[in-house]
Amino acid sequence: MDSKRRDFLKIAGLSAIAGLAVPSAFNTLLKGEAIASEHGEAAAAAGGHGAAAAKTGKRYGMVIDVKKFTENPGLADKCVSVCHTIHNVPDFGNKKDEIKWIWVDSFKHVFPDDSSQYKQPEGLNSLPILTLCNHCDNPPCVRACPTQATFRSKDGIVGMDYHRCIGCRFCMAACPYGARSFNWRDPRGKDANGQPFIKAENPKFPTRMRGVVEKCNFCTERLAIGQIPACVEAAAQSKALVFGDLNDPNSEISQVLKTTFTIQRKPSAGTHPSLFYII
Amino acid sequence: MIEKALKGSTGYWLWMLFLLSIMGVGGLCYVQQFNYGLGITGMSRDVTWGIYISQFTFLVGVAAGGLMLVLPYYLHNYKAFGRIVILGEFMAIAAIAMCLMFIIADLGQPMRAMNVLLHPTPHSMLFWDMIVLNGYLFLNILCGWVVLQSEYKGIKYPKWIKPFIYLSIPWAISIHTVTAFLYCGLPGRHFWLTAILAPRFLASAFAAGPALLMVIAMILKRTTKFDVGREAQDKLVTIIGYAALLNFFFLGTEFFVAYYSQIPGHMHTLDYLYWGLGHGDEVFNNLVPFMRASVIMGLAGIGLIFVSRAKQSDGLLVISCLLIFFSFWIDKGLGLVLGGFVPNMLDQVTEYYPSVQELGITAAIWATGFFILSILYKVAISVKLENEA
Numbered sequence: 001m002d003s004k005r006r007d008f009l010k011i012a013g014l015s016a017i018a019g020l021a022v023p024s025a026f027n028t029l030l031k032g033e034a035i036a037s038e039h040g041e042a043a044a045a046a047g048g049h050g051a052a053a054a055k056t057g058k059r060y061g062m063v064i065d066v067k068k069f070t071e072n073p074g075l076a077d078k079c080v081s082v083c084h085t086i087h088n089v090p091d092f093g094n095k096k097d098e099i100k101w102i103w104v105d106s107f108k109h110v111f112p113d114d115s116s117q118y119k120q121p122e123g124l125n126s127l128p129i130l131t132l133c134n135h136c137d138n139p140p141c142v143r144a145c146p147t148q149a150t151f152r153s154k155d156g157i158v159g160m161d162y163h164r165c166i167g168c169r170f171c172m173a174a175c176p177y178g179a180r181s182f183n184w185r186d187p188r189g190k191d192a193n194g195q196p197f198i199k200a201e202n203p204k205f206p207t208r209m210r211g212v213v214e215k216c217n218f219c220t221e222r223l224a225i226g227q228i229p230a231c232v233e234a235a236a237q238s239k240a241l242v243f244g245d246l247n248d249p250n251s252e253i254s255q256v257l258k259t260t261f262t263i264q265r266k267p268s269a270g271t272h273p274s275l276f277y278i279i
Numbered sequence: 280m281i282e283k284a285l286k287g288s289t290g291y292w293l294w295m296l297f298l299l300s301i302m303g304v305g306g307l308c309y310v311q312q313f314n315y316g317l318g319i320t321g322m323s324r325d326v327t328w329g330i331y332i333s334q335f336t337f338l339v340g341v342a343a344g345g346l347m348l349v350l351p352y353y354l355h356n357y358k359a360f361g362r363i364v365i366l367g368e369f370m371a372i373a374a375i376a377m378c379l380m381f382i383i384a385d386l387g388q389p390m391r392a393m394n395v396l397l398h399p400t401p402h403s404m405l406f407w408d409m410i411v412l413n414g415y416l417f418l419n420i421l422c423g424w425v426v427l428q429s430e431y432k433g434i435k436y437p438k439w440i441k442p443f444i445y446l447s448i449p450w451a452i453s454i455h456t457v458t459a460f461l462y463c464g465l466p467g468r469h470f471w472l473t474a475i476l477a478p479r480f481l482a483s484a485f486a487a488g489p490a491l492l493m494v495i496a497m498i499l500k501r502t503t504k505f506d507v508g509r510e511a512q513d514k515l516v517t518i519i520g521y522a523a524l525l526n527f528f529f530l531g532t533e534f535f536v537a538y539y540s541q542i543p544g545h546m547h548t549l550d551y552l553y554w555g556l557g558h559g560d561e562v563f564n565n566l567v568p569f570m571r572a573s574v575i576m577g578l579a580g581i582g583l584i585f586v587s588r589a590k591q592s593d594g595l596l597v598i599s600c601l602l603i604f605f606s607f608w609i610d611k612g613l614g615l616v617l618g619g620f621v622p623n624m625l626d627q628v629t630e631y632y633p634s635v636q637e638l639g640i641t642a643a644i645w646a647t648g649f650f651i652l653s654i655l656y657k658v659a660i661s662v663k664l665e666n667e668a
Contacts, residue, residue, distance in 0.1 A: 095323070095324070095629075096318075096323040096324070097318050097323075097324075098323075098324050099324075105625060108626065109625040109626055109627060110625065112625065112626035113544075115626075116543065140465060140466055140467075143402050143403065143464075144403055144404070144405070144465070145400065145403055146394075146395045146400050146403040146405035146406045146409070147391075147394040147395055147397075147398045147400060147403075148398050148400050149394070164391070164394055164398065165387070165388065165391075166386050166387070166388050166389075166391040166392060166394050166395065167317070167386050167387015167388045167391075168382075168385070168386055168387075168405060169327040169328065169385075169387070170403070170405055170461070172327040173327060173328065173462075173465055173468065173619070173620075174465045174466075174467075175467075175624065176466050176467030176624055177467075177624055177625075178324075178325075178623055178624035178625050181324055182317070182324065182327060182387065183316070183387065184316055184317050184318030184322070184323075185315060185316040185318035186316060209388075210316040210387070211316055211317065211386070211387025211388040212387055212388060213387075266466075266467065269466040269467050270466060271466065
């Protein structure tokens with residue numbers, strides 16, 4: 001083969017690759033940009049710099065009424081245990097390997113920026129607060145994930161594909177709320193005494209495998225069949241948790257948020273959480 | 280050309296055997312990790328990245344450091360680097376190979392690594408990191424090998440390689456910039472959330488990479504007839520010295536911003552790394568001795584490296600380069616990644632200690648890197664010496 005022909009083939013091959021790759025790369029990038037600008041315009045229309053955009057379709061959210069949890073000791077633990085039971089969350093019995101979807105922590109840890117006030121009500125910093133994934137409107141974990149194994153659905157729920165996750169834990173570094181857990185060891189295994197890490201397996205929900213990240217899924221599997229999240233159901237009597245569609249002005253949660261002052265975790269991170277707290 | 284790596288002195292073979300034995304032991308550790316899971320490491324729910332990712336971060340810098348030789352030689356036609364530029368390119372190959380191994384060692388599901396390609400995700404910085412690292416590996420293999428092969432044949436390198444060499448220059452910047460972007464784009468991690476991170480990464484890279492190269496060049500000078508030359512040596516001192524100074528200047532700006540603004544989130548990690556972080560009744564300070572040693576070694580190294588040039592002392596040069604290299608290894612290969620996790624997102628503190636298996640795997644990956652490096656350098660130096668003979 002003479003050198004001219006070889007050069008031609010080289011150039012032709014390179015152009016073909018470029019021709020295929022460049023437009024698709026641009027498309028992917030532009031798609032991302034389109035979402036961003038749409039968000040910006042909507043925010044502007046809603047009259048705000050950074051104001052939450054009113055959107056069509058469902059966006060699930062939750063109000064956590066801490067006062068009601070204080071009135072009902074043991075209720076928070078009930079919420080935690082029912083969630084971890086139905087979702088086959090393993091218990092390794094140590095902090096290092098710990099996996100948790102929903103848990104109780106003190107006010108100063110859940111709201112670290114709000115706990116350094118000069119004077120504040122007595123006992124506030126140690127007030128127990130229920131905490132879980134915030135299902136952010138602008139989730140940093142989804143931005144960081146290199147495989148789209150974690151994703152935001154149209155209804156606002158940030159979900160996980162356990163079969164796609166490569167276990168790089170970038171999402172765990174990215175989450176500003178420490179809501180994510182990693183399977184450091186096989187959750188389907190047993191401890192030294194032969195006790196399984198998943199005490200009573202729920203056959204209706206998948207167990208996970210070693211080496212993937214997991215977190216609260218807002219009970220998307222229950223929502224799909226018309227049920228409310230398990231923790232909300234467990235707290236139904238006291239109405240300590242209000243769950244519903246933030247985009248529906250007539251929903252119970254919208255009514256509560258219209259009339260009650262609530263706070264959110266780390267609003268300065270720009271994540272727009274779907275969780276609201278009444279302290 | 281590769282056959283040059285198969286002929287060597289007893290010393291060469293003993294060195295390779297030594298590396299192979301570390302690789303073997305580390306390989307066994309990896310089998311354990313593969314079967315048990317990453318729980319075998321010291322990482323936890325709070326400190327989710329450990330020594331693997333911190334080594335990865337540091338080694339990206341070592342790879343990018345090759346730029347400090349390629350740029351003067353090819354772009355500015357600085358002839359004195361003629362003998363050493365190939366060492367820079369080959370060092371980049373070994374360093375990137377280590378980076379990729381550290382990433383794989385850190386994955387919970389290494390068999391799924393290809394998912395990054397199967398589901399390309401441009402909004403993830405890890406996706407771009409994969410592209411720039413593999414691209415840089417490819418460019419260095421191509422440029423290094425083609426240029427050396429031409430030298431082997433006694434001809435000038437072909438013209439078509441030039442665009443690839445020019446491309447490798449901005450590409451070297453990109454690998455460390457994107458690696459910094461892995462960290463500095465995360466809301467909530469104040470220690471990492473700083474625009475100076477990428478520039479600081481580059482400054483430390485341009486010191487640590489050439490410093491390691493200089494140490495190896497001095498060893499080669501003693502053990503073989505290969506001498507990079509006095510002029511190249513002196514020029515590298517300037518590069519290493521000023522890059523190291525820039526790194527400390529950038530570090531100083533971090534201190535100013537944190538402690539003058541008095542914003543707690545900005546101060547916490549620096550407290551933890553350099554003074555000890557008081558938290559409740561406890562003080563957490565397991566990295567303090569390392570970080571302080573890093574500052575002392577780095578500053579001493581900078582001073583000594585200029586003295587070594589004034590005195591034309593190779594011994595002093597090696598010591599100062601080692602000081603700078605280990606200073607930046609601690610700074611980036613330890614403090615930067617581990618510090619970012621303290622305190623955690625809920626203002627709690629968990630300290631991290633690597634496990635024995637984790638250290639074994641880490642040592643094995645370093646040994647593999649040096650194994651690759653030794654083969655490449657053996658070939659390069661044999662060709663160079665043969666040509667001159």
